[in-house]
Amino acid sequence: MPHQVASLPRRHAPAQPTTDYDVVIIGAGSAGLSAALTLGRALRRVMVCNGGAPRNAPSPGVHSFFTRDGIKPAELLQTGLQQLQPYETVEVRTAQVTQLRKQTGLFELVAEGETGRSFTVTARKVLLATGVEDELPPIDGMRDLWGRGVLHCPYCHGWEVRNQPIAIYGRGKIVTGMALLVSRWTTDVIVCTDGAGHLSENARRRLRQQKIKLREDPISHLEGKPNGELRHIVFENGEKLARYALFVHPHQHQRFGLLESLGCRLTSKGAVWVNKHAQTSVGGLYAAGDITPGPQKALLAAAEGMQAAIAIHEALTREECPK
Ligand SMILES: Cc1cc2nc3c(=O)[nH]c(=O)nc-3n(C[C@H](O)[C@H](O)[C@H](O)COP(=O)(O)OP(=O)(O)OC[C@H]3O[C@@H](n4cnc5c(N)ncnc54)[C@H](O)[C@@H]3O)c2cc1C
Structure with missing residues (x-):
């Protein structure tokens, strides 16, 4: 069940769609966990769907990651998960998102949890941090x-x-x-x-x-x-x-198979197109990390995750604070 966290009182806040979460983050790699940290620190109600191993799982170490050079991939993400624990508005679930639909003012997601049981949640914004698959x-x-x-x-x-x-x-x-x-x-x-x-x-x-x-x-x-x-x-x-x-230099494909049905624009190289605010061509749907254009590195994915989180928090704030 979603966390029940007391919201801060809002003055003159226009009615917002009632959702289980402010943001659902799909993917718990460097991009997703970094975004969760920034959104948790901004008191946002967040669910992170952790769908399994990151792209670099077969590698013995993450190199060129400032302050963590050579750390094991699993250890880097474990540290990221541990550092989310103080932020009680962030919930991490082991779950694979299988459906994602946009409705008026909100998104509905269906995910399959550890036991194989599906559950449905709603969120005002969604961040895709689902990474890519290498084709050797x-x-x-x-x-x-x-x-x-x-x-x-x-x-x-x-x-x-x-x-x-x-x-x-x-x-x-x-x-x-x-x-x-x-x-x-x-x-x-x-x-x-x-x-x-x-x-x-x-x-x-x-x-x-x-x-x-x-x-x-x-x-x-x-x-x-x-x-x-x-x-x-x-x-x-x-x-x-x-x-x-x-x-x-392997070919790649997107790990998240629902991009086409969502109407997400892709670049000629198959990356998810985003504007300068990390938003995809679908309003309210954001993307960060390897799935977007540009160099693919763990530290850059983390930085993009933070950038997307800031953009999401600011978009939510604009919706909550009328001019
Ligand atoms: C062999 C190898 C070695 C590498 N070594 C380095 C290195 O030394 N230094 C470096 O900086 N970079 C390295 N990289 C690149 C690095 O792995 C990526 O840049 C980084 O992992 C990108 O982070 P991300 O969060 O975008 O994606 P990922 O780390 O791939 O995380 C995506 C997450 O989304 C989850 N997911 C996908 N679909 C769903 C779904 N439907 N529901 C829920 N969850 C889902 C996945 O299970 C995964 O956990 C290496 C890559 C490879 C292949």
Whole structure:
């Protein structure tokens, strides 16, 4: 049941829709928990739906997070949850949101709790902080080594693999860009295109200029160590290439499957479009973190969560305080 928290007396407040919560936050990663903290401190009635593991769950550490460099992903979020406890207007529930509908002046959400039972709540505003899902190339071993031997971002993991033999997997412009970037952390970089004819002459020239090697043989599978580190890239011709790690730029899709039915505008890259106040194209529906355009980092997701929370609190305040 929603918390019953005494509201502060409001003078001349116009009638507001009666809802269970001021705000429901969907997702309890860096973006969602950071937003909950700011809204809790603003005395807002908030429910956070915690639907499970964050995107970086397979990784041993969150790097480049100011004051928390290298902290385990679960520990970072556990600290975030603990620091919400003093704010009695914030309720965190283990629940997966399965339906979200906009009605006049409010949203209705259906969520499935831990026991599998569904419940329905209403809120004046909703924040989507649901993250993205990475789609890894269909190569045996890729998923098993994801987050340790198979990496996506040199800003997150480059320092850990510095001066080591590294491979970059992919085709086209993206792989060239990634290889040039990673070559700042190590001089031993090989681009693996998993088949011939995927790079332009200009891309090959740029790689040669930086002494980055190219291997176009089709890949059979990846061989790793029991701790998840990469040992070899194995080609279809049976040859093995010893590498410490492999970088890949995976395609992504939105984890929250209801964006289309809500009428949420997406960018050409599939991110949720937001205006400068973190509001989506659907009035009252906000978004923060990896699901929005721009760099995807835990600290940036937390910052966007706070920004969205401020925008939401100010929108609610405007509705409560007539001119
Ligand atoms: C392998 C790997 C390593 C990384 N390492 C780093 C690093 O070192 N440093 C760094 O800064 N960044 C790193 N990142 C990026 C970082 O993980 C993301 O930027 C960050 O997690 C984004 O936070 P978020 O809150 O937007 O999304 P997430 O952390 O993915 O959280 C989204 C939450 O929403 C929940 N959710 C989704 N749908 C629903 C629903 N319907 N109902 C309820 N809940 C739902 C999910 O279960 C999840 O808990 C890494 C990413 C990967 C893949």
